[in-house]
Amino acid sequence: MKPCANLTFLFKELPFLERFQAAADAGFDAVEILFPYDMPAPEILDRLQLAGLPLALINAPPPNYTGGPRGFAAAPDLTDRFRSDFLRVMRYAKRLKPQHIHIMTGDGEGDAARDTFIANLKWAAAEAPDQSLTIEPLNPTAMPGYFLNDYAQAADILDAVAAPNVGLQYDSFHAQMIHGDAVAVWHDHAPRVRHVQVGDAPDRNTPGNGTVDFPALFAAIRDSRYDGWISGEYNPDKDTESSLGWMSALA
Ligand SMILES: O=C(O)C(=O)[C@@H](O)CO
Numbered sequence: 463m464k465p466c467a468n469l470t471f472l473f474k475e476l477p478f479l480e481r482f483q484a485a486a487d488a489g490f491d492a493v494e495i496l497f498p499y500d501m502p503a504p505e506i507l508d509r510l511q512l513a514g515l516p517l518a519l520i521n522a523p524p525p526n527y528t529g530g531p532r533g534f535a536a537a538p539d540l541t542d543r544f545r546s547d548f549l550r551v552m553r554y555a556k557r558l559k560p561q562h563i564h565i566m567t568g569d570g571e572g573d574a575a576r577d578t579f580i581a582n583l584k585w586a587a588a589e590a591p592d593q594s595l596t597i598e599p600l601n602p603t604a605m606p607g608y609f610l611n612d613y614a615q616a617a618d619i620l621d622a623v624a625a626p627n628v629g630l631q632y633d634s635f636h637a638q639m640i641h642g643d644a645v646a647v648w649h650d651h652a653p654r655v656r657h658v659q660v661g662d663a664p665d666r667n668t669p670g671n672g673t674v675d676f677p678a679l680f681a682a683i684r685d686s687r688y689d690g691w692i693s694g695e696y697n698p699d700k701d702t703e704s705s706l707g708w709m710s711a712l713a
């Protein structure tokens with residue numbers, strides 16, 4: 463199991479560009495960045511190369527996302543917007559080569575949103591056949607109104623899309639908040655998972671300081687032979703360094 467650091471959440475004690483080397487020094491083998499678009503791609507590439515780290519994941523809402531809607535992939539009236547933004551994200555991705563791109567749905571509900579999301583995912587999967595794309599249910603307490611908010615719903619959508627390069631992004635914090643048992647969610651959906659993020663519940667804090675059963679979760683992940691990244695995506699209770707005890711369970 464390979465540890466990854468989400469640099470939007472971890473090492474926030476440091477200026478953004480210094481977080482890459484800090485992650486490498488702490489023993490991470492990759493990093494992910496939720497919204498890299500405020501920074502020139504060459505600067506990020508430089509830091510990745512200096513630290514010797516691959517980029518595991520970026521998000522695909524609009525590149526100019528600054529606290530606005532969290533994506534448009536399920537917005538029936540904004541298909542053109544989603545598609546032009548996706549092409550801009552892919553131009554960025556060409557430089558940074560993220561292993562996965564997380565496609566965010568934005569707010570919505572009902573059949574029209576579902577149909578739009580499926581059509582947009584099929585389009586994106588065909589447009590970028592060599593790029594792994596992920597979808598991630600976000601819990602309604604943290605993200606009220608967000609369309610994709612349940613793992614069974616995500617499984618249904620992945621079945622309908624049926625594209626080899628579209629899979630599930632599992633997040634222990636959201637899984638626990640949505641379904642009450644992050645380990646059971648893992649057992650139900652493990653074969654679909656392409657990328658894992660860990661944080662505890664209910665406060666998205668340091669793994670081990672909340673209600674998620676991490677020993678059971680890491681054992682289940684190990685048993686399932688998942689060979690992707692396990693990314694720390696949480697707010698450390700104190701400083702980042704003292705929050706990294708969970709990494710030893712991956713060795
Ligand atoms: O909120 C999460 O959990 C994520 O993984 C993000 O990608 C959403 O911004």
Ligand SMILES: [Mg+2]
Nearest residue numbers: 598633659695
């Ligand atoms: Mg997440």
